[in-house]
Amino acid sequence: MKTILITGATSGIGRSTAELFAKQGNRIIICGRRNEVLEALNKELSQITDVFSLKFDVRNLKEVESAIQSLPESWKNIDVLINNAGNAHGLQPLSDGNTEDWDMMIDGNVKGLLYVSKTIIPAMKERNSGHIVNISSVAARQTYVNGVVYCSTKKAVDVISEGMRLELTEFGIRVTNIQPGAVETDFSLVRFKGDAERAATVYAGYQPLTAEDIADSIAYCVNAPKHVCVSDMTIYPAAQAEPRTIYRK
Numbered sequence: 001m002k003t004i005l006i007t008g009a010t011s012g013i014g015r016s017t018a019e020l021f022a023k024q025g026n027r028i029i030i031c032g033r034r035n036e037v038l039e040a041l042n043k044e045l046s047q048i049t050d051v052f053s054l055k056f057d058v059r060n061l062k063e064v065e066s067a068i069q070s071l072p073e074s075w076k077n078i079d080v081l082i083n084n085a086g087n088a089h090g091l092q093p094l095s096d097g098n099t100e101d102w103d104m105m106i107d108g109n110v111k112g113l114l115y116v117s118k119t120i121i122p123a124m125k126e127r128n129s130g131h132i133v134n135i136s137s138v139a140a141r142q143t144y145v146n147g148v149v150y151c152s153t154k155k156a157v158d159v160i161s162e163g164m165r166l167e168l169t170e171f172g173i174r175v176t177n178i179q180p181g182a183v184e185t186d187f188s189l190v191r192f193k194g195d196a197e198r199a200a201t202v203y204a205g206y207q208p209l210t211a212e213d214i215a216d217s218i219a220y221c222v223n224a225p226k227h228v229c230v231s232d233m234t235i236y237p238a239a240q241a242e243p244r245t246i247y248r249k
C-alpha cells in the first residue's frame, strides 16, 4: 500500500488515476482547486480507501507549501507524486497569442510542477525512496503550429523529468515521464474556452484514448518492481501517428 499524491485530481487523467490507485488499495491525497469537486471525490473514494484532500492552486507557491505542510503526520510520507495538473489555453500563432493564456500554461504546467516537486522531494530524499510521475505530452516530441507555448511547456516537463532523474536516482527515487497523445477529457474544452462543438471535432472520427487508458499506463510504471524505472512512456491512440496526424473515418 502506497501513499499517492495526485495534482489535478478532480478531472480527466488525474481523476481516473486517483480512482484506479484507490481501487488498488493505496492511500490517496487528491489535490485540486475546486473545493466542492474535491469533497465529492473524497466522499466517493473514501468508500474504497483512505483519502485526504488538499485544496490549492499549483501556481501559487505559498498555497502549495502551506497545503503540503498541513498534511497530518500520518499522511506526510508520500511514496508517489503524480504531477498531473496542467492545461492548454488557446490555439493561436505566437504573433496573435493571448499572453494571459501563455502565463496560465507556463505558470501551471511548468512552475506549478516545480513548486509541488520542490515541496515534496526533500522528504523523499530523506527516506531514500519515492517515485515521481510527470505528465508531459506528445506535444513535447513534435512542436505544432498554433501550439508553440503549450508545446514548450511540455518540452520543459520532459527536461525537468530528465533533470530530476539525474538528481534523484542516487536517493532511490524513480522518475517517470508520461507523454499521452489525444485523450478525450476536458482538455480541448479548456483549450477552446468552453466551445464544446470545436472541442468535439478534436476527437471525431476515430477512437481517442480515455483517461482510464493513461491511468493504466501510470499504474504500470508505479506498480513495476522497485528495481525497475520506466523513464519515459509515450501513448498514442492507434489512429494517431504524431500530434497532428490522425486517421479519421
Ligand code: 8X3
Pocket: 136, 137, 138, 139, 180, 181, 182, 183, 243, 244
Ligand atoms: C495533448 C495532446 O496532441 O493535443 O497534450 O498536444 S496534443
